[in-house]
Structures are given as C-alpha cells and as structure tokens.
Amino acid sequence: MTYYRRVGEVPPTRHTQHRDAEGRLRFEELMGEEGFSSDSSLLYHRGVPSALVDSQVWELADQRRVPNHPLKSRHLRLHDLFVAGETGDAVEGRRLLLANNDVRLSYVVTGVDPSPLYRNAIGDECVYVESGGGVLESVFGAVPFRSGDYVVIPRATTHRWVPNQSCRLFAVEANSHIHPPRRYLSRFGQLLEHAPYCERDLHGPTEPLVVEGEDVEVLVKHRTSAGVVGTRMTYATHPFDVVGWDGCLYPYTFNIDDFMPITGKVHQPPPVHQVFEGHNFVICNFLPRKVDYHELAVPVPYYHSNVDSDEVMFYVGGDYEARKGSGINVGSISLHPGATRTVPSPRRSRRRWAWTSSTSRPSWSTPSPPRPVRGRARRRGPGLCLDLGRTRSRGWRLAGGVQQLLTESALGACRVGAGCMLSRRGGRAESAPGAQGWSTSADSVAAKRRLGGCSAPTRQACTG
Template identity: 65%
Template sequence: MAYYRQLGKIPKTRHTLFRADSGAIYYEELMGEEGFSSDSSLLYHRNIPSALVGAREWELPDQSLTANAPLLPRHLKLHGLFTDDQARTVDAVTGRRLVLGNGDVRINYAWVGQTSPLYRNSTGDECVYVEDGSAVVETVFGALPVAKGDYVIIPRATTHRWVVQDGEVAKLYFIEANSHIGPAKQYLSKHGQLLEHAPYCERDLRGPQEPLLAEGQNVDVYIKHRGHGPNGLAGTIHLLPEHPFDVVGWDGCLYPYVFNINDFMPITGKVHQPPPVHQVFEGANFVVCNFVPRKVDYHPDSVPVPYYHSNVDSDEIMFYVDGDYEARKGSGINKGSISIHPGGHAHGPQPGAVEASLGMEYFNELAVMVDTFRPLDLGEAAVKSDDGQYASSWTGGRWNND
C-alpha cells in the first residue's frame, strides 16, 4: 500500500550504521518489489535476517488441479468441507484446501482452530478474507488483530503466522496471487493516493501499531515458493537460529494492512451498475470485488437484479458470505457457497428472480467476487464440494448429457 508509515526505532539516515544503546549493530533489510523499482520498506533487525542453520522439504497441501470439463457453471458448498471439531486441529498454513487455481491466482479455504507455524509465501501477495471468527496475524512488521469482515493484505515474502485463541474457530478465504495485490488502479492518483471517487480511503486501512519482538532459537519458517511441483509450487522449511520477529523498527510504503468490508462505500445508480463499481483490489490478471448491503436502482422501470451477461474474457467466482441473494433464489446457493460462472457461458438470475426483484429498493447481501482473465481449474476442495446440480438451475432440473 503506497503511503508512508514509520514504526519503532529507525536511524535518521537510511543505509547508515545503526546501533542499540548497548552498542550492538542493528541489521538493515530492504524489502522491496519489482527489483528496487517499486514500493519498499526498510526493516531494522536485532539479528542477521539471512541466517540459516538448516532446511528441509515441506510437502504442500494438495495442489492438484482438474479441468472444468465439460465446461459448466458450478455451485460449491464450502461449509461442507470442515466441521467445528475438525477445525480445532487445522491451522491457516498447513490446513488450507485448494478450491480453484490457474497460473495467476489460487483460491483456498479453511476453518482453523490452531495457531499456524511461521509462514512466508514467496510466490505472491495474499489477500485473506475473514468470513467468521477472529485471529491475530503476527508479522515481522507487527501484529494485526482481525475479525469477521476483514480483508488482510500480506505482501509477498512477509514472515507471519495466524494466532487463534483456544476454543475459537476462524473461517478464512485465501486469495493467493502470483503477483502483487493492491487497490484498483482507477481509484489511485498518479502518485498512489486513493481518489475522491474511490469507495474507500486511507483512513479505512489498519496497519501494525508497534513492533512485535519475540525470543527463540532454532525456529521453523514454512516457505511456499516457485518450484517443480503441481502448479509450479514447492515447499521448504527453513530453520533459523533466532526468532524472525526481531525488528525494532521500520519505515516505508510496503507492509501488511487490513480493510473491513463494512467500510466499503457502494456505488449505486439509476439503473443496474456493472460489477467493476464493486471492485476493491486487483492483481495481475484478476480483480477482487465485494457486494455489500446497498440501495438499488431508482429508475421507475429498473430491474434490480443483474442482467444476463457473458463472461467473454473471464471466469467469475462469487463467494456468498451473508444476507439474501436475490438473483440466486431457487439455485440452492446460501452462506458458504461459491458459484463458478466460467467464460463461455452466459449467466444471470435464476428463473423468477427478475420478477421477484421488481420494486425492491435495498439488497441485503454480502459477497466476495474474484474475476480472473485466464480459466480456472478445480482444486480438490472444489471437486469434493460441487453440488452437481447448479448447471440445471435455469431450466428447472432438465438435463441431457447426450
């Protein structure tokens, strides 16, 4: 997020000798994007950040993908993948399950009741939506308390862990990029400030408030990185001689932050507005939108639910979080559902939804949408949770495979 912040102790001049009161040297680390050509921060460590004393392979959770063939719209019931009892043994790093993926983005899901190991995703930024529950995301930049409705943006290669209190269960929706994730470019000035027409602003974003220091020796950090495994991914566990949470201060424009979906100001109009007005973040070849409770169209002949549309260039993935979904009445979709509307298939409201929406003035719905510009394949969690019936929901159950 390209606006400057400073936490903790830093020297007056960058790239100069910086000592503790004891005389010990603090070690400066530049964490920067795009080869010194984009946003960066300077972190000051008590220990050498490159130090390693061991390494071993980490077998990632199942990363296999299956083609969406034959091409179909699909309904996934994610809440059937976990139970509360199962969640108490699951953590947000080793327990996330792959739902959908392509070369640009992977969508994972998990119910977690265990604190995760320390983790670093070196393939891209992560945008994690907290569907329910609460946790603390501890990072080298500081801690971020998160709860229901929060998006957490975690820059690539940020060492962090998800801390869950005993007895709590957090339901997490992971959007893992192979790129960086940030606000939509149409909301930003040429210098990176969120503009007046943007549906949120910098004061809505929460960053770490103070450095997070921890002690410990021989500490494991789980790393997801590029390799020769499924999806071009591999895993390694680095053994560090000292705990990586040793940053006494940092400054810059690159750091993790939180945005709550309830602070999004929906853009509405006289007639139905297209999905880009709901955009909140973007990465390379995908966008993230959210649909929040809002007043709807006020033209006297308006049709509040969406018109039928063809995703000529993208797959549309809608995660239904809360409320009532007027356009999907009769489809079986409910809280915890994902609808997959692939490119090549015209989709829109289920039968009767247009008529039922006429005269409505307000929609009470909450959903997170990811649109991708390359086709998505099905992860093991999608195969497991597919209801197998959604494609026939526009025709009253009639289906012919011949």
C-alpha cells in the same frame, strides 16, 4: 501500499549505522518489490536475518488439478469441507478449491491454535475473514483482524496467524502483488476523493513485535519447474526480532463495512465495486446501497455475458432468496466460465425483486412490486462474492455481486469435499502463462461420494 509508515526505532538517515544503547549494531534489511523499483520498507533486526541453519522439504496439501471439461458452471459448498468440530491451522489447514495461472483460492476453518511461521514467496495474499478474529503477527508487528476484514500480506512477509476464536478464512493467493485499483490513486499514490475508501480505513502495525528464539522453523511456499512446492527453513534467530522499520510495504487490514458503495439510477457495472486488484484479476464486494432506482430500470440480474472473464462468486452471508431451489447459500462458491451466459433463476426471471436490509451484515429478502414506487430507492442487501475473471486478454478477475447469478441448470445439491478445486486447464500446473479454462481436482469425485454425492438431476453437472 499507498502511504508511508514508521514503527519503532529507526536511524535518522537510511543506510547508516543503527546501534542500541549498548552500542550493538542493528542489521538493516531492505525489503522491496519489483527489483527495488516499487514499494519497499527498511527493517532493523537484532540478529542476522539471513542466518539459515537448515532447509528441508515441506509437503504441501494436494495441489493436483484436472480440466473442467466438458465446460460447465460449478457450485461448491465450503461449509461442508470441514465436518463439525474439524479444524486446521490457518496455513497448513488450507484446502485448495480453485486455481489458475494467476491466483489460487483456498479455505480453512481454524481453532485457536497459532499457525506455524510462514511466508508466501510466490505472491501477495489477501485473506477474507468470513468469521472469527485474532491477531496476525509478522516481522512488521501485530495487526488485529476481525470478521469482515481483508488481510493483505505482501509477498515474502514472514508471519503467523493467532486466532482468539474459531475462524473461517478464505485465502486468495496471487502470483503477483495485490493493491488498490490504480484508477483510485493519484499519480503519487494517494487514494482520490472518488475512491470508495481512503487511507484511514487501512490498518497496519503500530509497534514492533520482538520475540526471542533460536533455530526457528519457517514454512516457505515457493515455485519450481514442478509447480507450487514448500520448504521448511530453519533460521538461527527468530524472524520477529525487528526493533523498528519504515516504508510503504507492510501487511494491513481493510474491513468490508468501511467500503462506500457507488450507486446509480440504473444498474452500475461490477468495476464500481472493486476494492483490490492484482495481475489479471480484481476483487470486488457488493454492499447495502441504493440500487436501480430509475422507475423503468431493468431489475438485476439481467442476462449478461462476461466474455473476457471467468467469474467465481463467494457468498458469505444472508438468505439468498433469489436463488431458492438452486442450492446457493451462505458459504457457497459458484463458478461461471466466461464462455457461458449468466442468467436469472426461473423464479427471478418471472418476477421483479427488491433487496432489503436493516443491518450492516449480509441479508437479502422479499419480492418487490412489479414496478418500484417512483422516488423511492430499493436497497440491495450486503454480501461478498469473489468473482475471478480476465481483465484484459487472459487471467482472472475477483469481483462480487449478488446480481450476477449462476445459470439454473448449473446448480444443484452437489457437496464437494476436501481437495476439490477447479482451475484453468492446459500447460503444466501453475506454469503456463497463456493457459485458459477451469479444471476440477482428481479428488473431487471421491470427496463428493464421502459427503453424500449430488442430487440426481444435477449429478452429471457435479462430476467434473
């Protein structure tokens, strides 16, 4: 986090006694990252925050992975994961889609029931709200969320999701911390003038959330030598007993509509659309903007090879005209391994296209003339695609862009069901830091059969 906040009652000097009006001592907790050498916050509890009553196994949903071998691009349809009327809570209802040794991606359609109390002890979470709204309750207080929000939750933050309507949530679970790109920050942590957003766009808790309770269960996701596992921990008092806190570590939201795109006369590379980053991955989003308005600009997407990155794109809105016949639609995920070339669809490679939008929501449409009119800017329609790739020698990168498209032969009518995922191959699950490559889950083939399977021309490409 990049700036200091103070919420509720805190003593004038840190690490000194803090008592209520009746003289009862508040219990100070220091929550800090990287061995207390990075961002931290001080929280003041009514009860003893470490008073543990019981600890039992929490059986997680299927975490198995199988190799993406032979190497192929993939297409998943997330809106087919949950049949009409089927929902789950925002924690236990998640279905793992893709995974590697740096990040895991999952998806859930919720109802209006609150999730259990939960914390991720492996890394930060960044959850994109595809649709819906509600409140995220945490030890730091309540943070409202709405459609288009990124909800960033620091590692080990006890929280729960309280939807006020059905929500579609796309969860990015990192093995590291998630924060604004370092190149957008001053050496003291302030977002700089050239950044596409600023501190005013980040919304955190504004007041404490105090809840009474005893023997309260919290679901904890953590890691062992066997991989990612879960534990049900029961605490003597409710974790939401914080009367005040201050610091630079807390959950917050950022809405995609507040992102200010960076443009150029010719196509700008995906890093200019970056919004967050973690260890070995970044998150980008592509929004309405002037695009490639030089009169001789090569229309995107041109052929390109992201040699150090495996890309995963999540399409969250609009009529994706440039991919007609490919099967790409709202709710699609496409995987582009770094060893393959990304190309325009045959239809797009034969014609120049412009992207137009008259609203603030994702919308792509209409072909342009062979050459754009001099002096008039074309506009790309908004959308969000998460593109996971290696930013250095290995790892993944999350980025977004409608100009980065799948190879036509890699796409089809494959419908993937519950439990389907792709991940890096090699090593023990979630534990080999140098492993490379994606893999598909053991359940994917059975899931595809349940949902009708693949179309004949693409059946081989869809059965990892």
